[in-house]
Amino acid sequence: MSRELRVIPLPGIPELVDGDDLGALLVEAAARAGGLEDEDVLVVAQKAVSKVEGRVVPLDGIEPSERARELAGATDPRRIEMILREAREIVRTRPPLVIAETRHGFVCASAGVDSSNAGGPDLLVLLPVDPDASARRLRAAIRELVGVDVGVVVSDSFGRAWRRGTTDVALGVAGIVAVVDLAGSRDSAGYELHATEIAVADEIAGAAQLVMGKTDGIPAAVVRGLGVDGDGRGSDLVMPRERDLFR
Amino acid sequence: MSRELRVIPLPGIPELVDGDDLGALLVEAAARAGGLEDEDVLVVAQKAVSKVEGRVVPLDGIEPSERARELAGATDPRRIEMILREAREIVRTRPPLVIAETRHGFVCASAGVDSSNAGGPDLLVLLPVDPDASARRLRAAIRELVGVDVGVVVSDSFGRAWRRGTTDVALGVAGIVAVVDLAGSRDSAGYELHATEIAVADEIAGAAQLVMGKTDGIPAAVVRGLGVDGDGRGSDLVMPRERDLFR
Numbered sequence: 001m002s003r004e005l006r007v008i009p010l011p012g013i014p015e016l017v018d019g020d021d022l023g024a025l026l027v028e029a030a031a032r033a034g035g036l037e038d039e040d041v042l043v044v045a046q047k048a049v050s051k052v053e054g055r056v057v058p059l060d061g062i063e064p065s066e067r068a069r070e071l072a073g074a075t076d077p078r079r080i081e082m083i084l085r086e087a088r089e090i091v092r093t094r095p096p097l098v099i100a101e102t103r104h105g106f107v108c109a110s111a112g113v114d115s116s117n118a119g120g121p122d123l124l125v126l127l128p129v130d131p132d133a134s135a136r137r138l139r140a141a142i143r144e145l146v147g148v149d150v151g152v153v154v155s156d157s158f159g160r161a162w163r164r165g166t167t168d169v170a171l172g173v174a175g176i177v178a179v180v181d182l183a184g185s186r187d188s189a190g191y192e193l194h195a196t197e198i199a200v201a202d203e204i205a206g207a208a209q210l211v212m213g214k215t216d217g218i219p220a221a222v223v224r225g226l227g228v229d230g231d232g233r234g235s236d237l238v239m240p241r242e243r244d245l246f247r
Numbered sequence: 248m249s250r251e252l253r254v255i256p257l258p259g260i261p262e263l264v265d266g267d268d269l270g271a272l273l274v275e276a277a278a279r280a281g282g283l284e285d286e287d288v289l290v291v292a293q294k295a296v297s298k299v300e301g302r303v304v305p306l307d308g309i310e311p312s313e314r315a316r317e318l319a320g321a322t323d324p325r326r327i328e329m330i331l332r333e334a335r336e337i338v339r340t341r342p343p344l345v346i347a348e349t350r351h352g353f354v355c356a357s358a359g360v361d362s363s364n365a366g367g368p369d370l371l372v373l374l375p376v377d378p379d380a381s382a383r384r385l386r387a388a389i390r391e392l393v394g395v396d397v398g399v400v401v402s403d404s405f406g407r408a409w410r411r412g413t414t415d416v417a418l419g420v421a422g423i424v425a426v427v428d429l430a431g432s433r434d435s436a437g438y439e440l441h442a443t444e445i446a447v448a449d450e451i452a453g454a455a456q457l458v459m460g461k462t463d464g465i466p467a468a469v470v471r472g473l474g475v476d477g478d479g480r481g482s483d484l485v486m487p488r489e490r491d492l493f494r
Contacts, residue, residue: 003256003458004253004254004255004256004458005253005254005255005454005457005458006251006252006253006254007251007252007253007254007454008251008252009250009251092492092493094492097492099492106409107408107409107410157445160407160408160446161354161407161408161409161486161491161492161493162353162354162408162485162486162491162493162494163416163446163449163484163485163486164426164444164446164483164484164485164486164487164490165425165426165427165444165445165446165447165449165484166444166445166446167414167445167446167449167450167453168450169410178412179411179412180412197411197412197413198404198412198413198414198456199407199410199411199412199413199414200412200457202410202412202414202453203414203415203453203454203456203457204457206414206449206450206453206454207252207254207450207453207454207457209445209450210252210447210450210451210454210473211250211251211252226457236411237410237411237412238409238410238411239408239409239410239411240411243411244408244409245339245341245344245346245408246339246408246409246493247409
């Protein structure tokens, strides 16, 4: 892992809607940036994936429960209701802030339910049902379209305990390792390393965020030069409950 | 933030000891990689900084307390004793794992005390006393040596609640923003963004880790193409206690 890395933004992807061929749009955007290469990692914002997969719901018609009304404070209780429906468990609340575990096992704000960049003021974007499957489909589509083997990361911005600000992390992964396990590796002086797992897919997602920004509507980037081919999953990045000191 | 980014490893820096001129060694390593440019962000591993600042202590002569012996399990209680001394508060323990808040306010494993890559089997590396000051000194040294204005990030590998694996984060920052606040920004459709803070310095540290690796002894990397000049601090990335839902 000591080659130079390039992180290339893929602008020019139009506003996406249910059924759009995201694989083809990514290939076109990448072609404008010089094309995709084997071992590239294509990072795609969760919101883009969710939109083409129809994971957008209108606030209209959501009937908030009593609990949603309690947690909503002065905000829209229909949004909180959708968060509660997307959550497997509520981890913390400070109305109107809800930190929840999603059905995938991700612990994040609002169970991943988002109203920014949703395509309209009365719409909510939900996380993909299976972000790893989404990543695998995009990887297969790109191989089909241009015959190139890329890794794919479906990314989202998560807050962290104890630290300010969000960093982008990997929800879905295909074609690369998600966590590099250095157990048994030795450092440059020959001593065995103890802190052994590096969440490379999360670092890749964060690197891509630096060129995608949050307001300028660039939903994808290519990370080139890594050499992290593998068969990882976004679910590899979820701390198993029995190892989790913070649940 | 939509230009291409390059992440350039700086190999060839020798094993460091107390008093080494790290600024000069970084400039030499960067010269071999083509030289530094204004607006580059130079990411330097905390361990390199700690070593030249003399933050290495021998296990010999550390007298473990009763509490250190309890927490150590089958591991060396002198190491746990040093963790307790470096900690302002113990956040979680599962012997021999200790998650602690350092005097800087960072919540991390072992209060940042590390025995891997320490330069010897009976040595511990502690975090810099003031990582922001370390970053500012390196920035000033580089301006002095080659007349170039770089940002500096002093990075370390931290675990996270709920997610597997470490990602590199910024402990010390100079010459760049640490957290980009998008409050009041609007998304591409014109709606105001709510999740407003992006921890860019942490994402920069993570991107650099991808080329630095953990076993191959590359203690620094250059991130080029960002345009994040500013006056941030590593301490900007510490969640204030009153906003922290997880303390």
